[in-house]
Amino acid sequence: MSKTLFDKVWDAHVVHTIEDGPQILYIDKHLIHEVTSPQAFNELEKRGLPIFRPQQVLATADHNTPTKDQHLPIKDELSRKQLSQLSENCEKHGIQLYELGHKYNGIVHVMAPELGITQPGMSIVCGDSHTSTHGAFGSIAFGIGTSQVAQVFASQCLLLTKPKSMRIKVNGKLKKGVLPKDVILYIISQIGTNAGTGYFCEYAGDVFENMSMEGRMTVCNMSIEMGARGGIIAPDETTFDYVKGRKFAPKGQEWENQLDNWKSLPTDSDAKFDKEYTFDAEDIEPMITFGTNPGMGIKINGFIPDQNDSSLEKSLKYMDFKKGESLIHKPINYVFIGSCTNSRIEDFRVAAEYIKGKKKAKNVTAWLVPGSRQVEQQIEAEGLKTIFTEAGFELRQPGCSACLAMNDDKIPAGEYCVSTSNRNFEGRQGQGSRTLLASPLLAAATAIEGKIIDITTHLN
Numbered sequence: 001m002s003k004t005l006f007d008k009v010w011d012a013h014v015v016h017t018i019e020d021g022p023q024i025l026y027i028d029k030h031l032i033h034e035v036t037s038p039q040a041f042n043e044l045e046k047r048g049l050p051i052f053r054p055q056q057v058l059a060t061a062d063h064n065t066p067t068k069d070q071h072l073p074i075k076d077e078l079s080r081k082q083l084s085q086l087s088e089n090c091e092k093h094g095i096q097l098y099e100l101g102h103k104y105n106g107i108v109h110v111m112a113p114e115l116g117i118t119q120p121g122m123s124i125v126c127g128d129s130h131t132s133t134h135g136a137f138g139s140i141a142f143g144i145g146t147s148q149v150a151q152v153f154a155s156q157c158l159l160l161t162k163p164k165s166m167r168i169k170v171n172g173k174l175k176k177g178v179l180p181k182d183v184i185l186y187i188i189s190q191i192g193t194n195a196g197t198g199y200f201c202e203y204a205g206d207v208f209e210n211m212s213m214e215g216r217m218t219v220c221n222m223s224i225e226m227g228a229r230g231g232i233i234a235p236d237e238t239t240f241d242y243v244k245g246r247k248f249a250p251k252g253q254e255w256e257n258q259l260d261n262w263k264s265l266p267t268d269s270d271a272k273f274d275k276e277y278t279f280d281a282e283d284i285e286p287m288i289t290f291g292t293n294p295g296m297g298i299k300i301n302g303f304i305p306d307q308n309d310s311s312l313e314k315s316l317k318y319m320d321f322k323k324g325e326s327l328i329h330k331p332i333n334y335v336f337i338g339s340c341t342n343s344r345i346e347d348f349r350v351a352a353e354y355i356k357g358k359k360k361a362k363n364v365t366a367w368l369v370p371g372s373r374q375v376e377q378q379i380e381a382e383g384l385k386t387i388f389t390e391a392g393f394e395l396r397q398p399g400c401s402a403c404l405a406m407n408d409d410k411i412p413a414g415e416y417c418v419s420t421s422n423r424n425f426e427g428r429q430g431q432g433s434r435t436l437l438a439s440p441l442l443a444a445a446t447a448i449e450g451k452i453i454d455i456t457t458h459l460n
C-alpha cells in the first residue's frame with residue numbers, strides 16, 4: 001500500500017496500537033530547555049520515577065539567556081534560577097547539557113540540526129511548539145506539553161492519535177529577493193492560522209526541492225503558526241550533504257546503512273493526502289506582517305486589507321495601523337535578526353550582503369543574535385562580523401533573545417520592531433511592543449533605511 005513520507009516515519013515508530021484508540025509512539029530524540037522541563041522533572045521526582053533513557057535526552061539553555069556578557073553572572077533572578085535548575089536536573093539525571101558558554105550552546109532548534117543530531121526518519125520532540133523545525137530533515141518532529149515531557153522522560157514513548165496528512169506544493173522559481181521566510185509567511189497569509197489544525201504538513205514541489213536546509217528549517221519552523229502539528233520535507237541529496245560529517249551524524253558503514261533507509265522515505269508517487277494546497281512561486285513577493293498573528297501578512301508593495309472584521313480592527317488598533325494603508329516608509333526604531341526561525345549562517349549572509357558598505361540608520365537599534373555559538377563563530381570566520389560592526393551594528397551572543405520577552409532583550413512599549421522571528425502576538429517582544437515579521441533581507445534593509453522600504457526596488 002502506498003505511503004506518504006509522514007506515514008513511513010510514523011509507522012516505523014509505532015510501538016503499540018490500542019484498539020480503536022491512540023497509538024504508542026517511540027521517541028528517538030528528546031530535546032529540552034530551561035522553560036518547559038522543570039515541571040516535568042518535578043513530576044518524575046514526585047512519582048519516584050527515573051529517566052528511562054537519559055542518553056536520548058539533550059538539553060540546552062536558550063530562552064532565559066542574556067545575549068551580552070554571558071561570562072558574567074546572570075543579573076535577572078528568574079533567569080538565573082531557571083538556568084541553575086536546568087543544570088541541577090541534568091547533573092542529577094545524567095543528561096547532556098550544552099549550558100550557557102558551552103561551545104555547542106544555542107537555541108534548541110538551531111544547535112541540534114547543526115550538530116547532526118537531527119536526522120531523517122527520526123521522531124523528535126521538545127516542550128516547544130517550534131520543534132517542527134526539525135521536520136526539514138524528513139523527521140517527525142513536534143512540540144509537546146510539560147505532562148508529555150514527563151511521559152517521554154519516564155518511557156521514551158508518547159500516547160498519540162495520528163494526525164491527518166496534508167501536502168502544500170509550491171512549484172516554479174522564486175523571484176529575486178524572495179526568501180524561505182517569505183514563502184511560509186505567504187502560505188500562512190493565504191490559508192490562515194487554523195488551516196493545519198489536526199494535520200501534519202508535507203511541503204513539496206520545486207521551491208522546496210531547490211531550497212537550502214536552512215531555508216527548509218525556516219519553513220518547517222512556522223508550521224505551528226498555521227496550526228499544523230508539524231511540518232516535513234522529503235530528505236534528498238541536499239539533506240544528506242548537510243548532515244554528512246557533522247559531529248553526531250552516522251559515520252562509515254552506519255552512514256551507508258542509514259542512507260539506504262533515508263532514500264526510501266520520500267512519499268510514494270500514488271500516495272494520498274487528506275488535504276492538499278498548490279501555489280505558484282511566481283505569485284510570492286517579499287512579505288511583512290501588519291497585524292497580531294502570523295497570518296496577517298501582506299506583500300511588501302501591498303496594502304492592509306480593508307474588510308469589516310472585528311479581529312482585524314482589534315489588531316490594527318493595537319498596531320496603530322489603518323485599513324487600506326501601505327507600510328512603505330513607516331519609520332521603524334527596532335530591528336531584530338535572530339530566533340529559531342532565522343538565525344543560521346545563511347540568514348546572516350543574506351543580511352551582510354545587503355548591509356556591506358552601508359551604515360545603519362541612526363534611529364534604529366538593531367540586534368543581530370546568532371542562533372548558536374557555532375553560528376557566532378561562522379559569522380566571525382566569514383568576515384561578516386566586520387561588515388556588521390563597520391555598519392554600526394552590534395553582534396550579540398546566542399539565545400532566543402528578542403523573539404519573546406523572557407530575557408533582557410525586550411522591545412519598549414509602542415515601538416515597532418521588524419523581526420525575523422515567528423510570532424507577532426500582542427506583547428510578544430515586550431509589553432505593548434509591535435512586531436512586524438519579515439525575512440532577514442527586509443530586516444537588514446529596514447535597519448539601514450530606518451523605515452520600511454519596498455525591497456524589490458532596492459535589489460542590485
Ligand SMILES: CC(C)[C@@](O)(CC(=O)O)C(=O)O
Pocket residue numbers: 035063127128129130143404
Ligand atoms: C514561550 C516559549 C517557551 C516558546 O518557545 C514556546 C513554544 O514555542 O512553544 C515560544 O516561542 O513561544
Ligand code: SF4
Pocket residue numbers: 062063107128130339340341399400403404421422
Ligand atoms: S527563538 Fe523564539 S520561537 Fe524559537 S524557541 Fe526561542 S522563544 Fe521559541
